């Protein structure tokens with residue numbers, strides 16, 4: 001899977017080329033929820049293919065809303081969103097479902113299936129996408145190894161620590177080698193050692209060419225890295241570090 005040459009080549013980071021469209025482009029995006037809550041105001045943001053971006057900001061500043069717009073769970077009230085060459089304001093139904101398979105998503109609360117083992121949780125994504133048994137096996141083990149959990153394959157989620165559960169959810173998000181990975185507060189429930197481990201894995205995935213966008217309010221994690229940072233504050237976006 002992620003570490004085989006073919007998968008890596010598929011996502012290979014490339015030199016900046018003016019003709020290559022960005023992975024994510026938001027133009028004048030605003031989002032007001034039905035109750036009148038203004039979550040995002042006039043956001044302009046471009047994320048190039050192969051980039052690693054931190055989105056920071058206090059609670060309620062619009063971080064999760066931004067990611068929800070990127071994977072099509074919410075629609076903007078105004079503006080244009082293009083993700084991996086698709087206009088997210090227009091896609092619906094089956095096309096949206098298909099598009100979402102090309103976006104890995106990691107959540108703060110893991111969202112694992114409780115009665116399925118680690119291996120089954122990760123395999124499930126591939127089954128749902130119609131992969132063959134042979135291909136599932138080919139992808140499963142390198143992915144579990146990448147997150148350091150091959151020895152926990154037969155465990156159930158409630159037999160794992162929080163950090164391990166989060167690593168399963170990362171494995172599940174990337175086992176189908178999506179070109180884009182969104183992680184919404186992936187370290188929110190973890191201590192600092194586990195947080196660092198999660199960020200290291202995300203960086204490793206980025207190094208093989210996956211575009212990664214991570215939201216966090218953990219300033220320490222952001223300071224320890226040299227990746228670009230944007231900050232949301234009351235729905236407004238500011239560039240903090242390029």
Ligand SMILES: Nc1ncnc2c1ncn2[C@@H]1O[C@H](COP(=O)(O)OP(=O)(O)OP(=O)(O)O)[C@@H](O)[C@H]1O
Nearest residue numbers: 033035037038039058059060061062063064065066
């Ligand atoms: N489904 C919803 N309906 C109405 N308002 C919402 C909804 N989801 C979020 N909001 C509001 O939109 C604003 C931004 O919320 P969002 O969850 O995007 O912030 P956040 O930065 O991710 O916060 P946190 O760090 O606490 O998760 C908040 O004021 C929130 O109350």
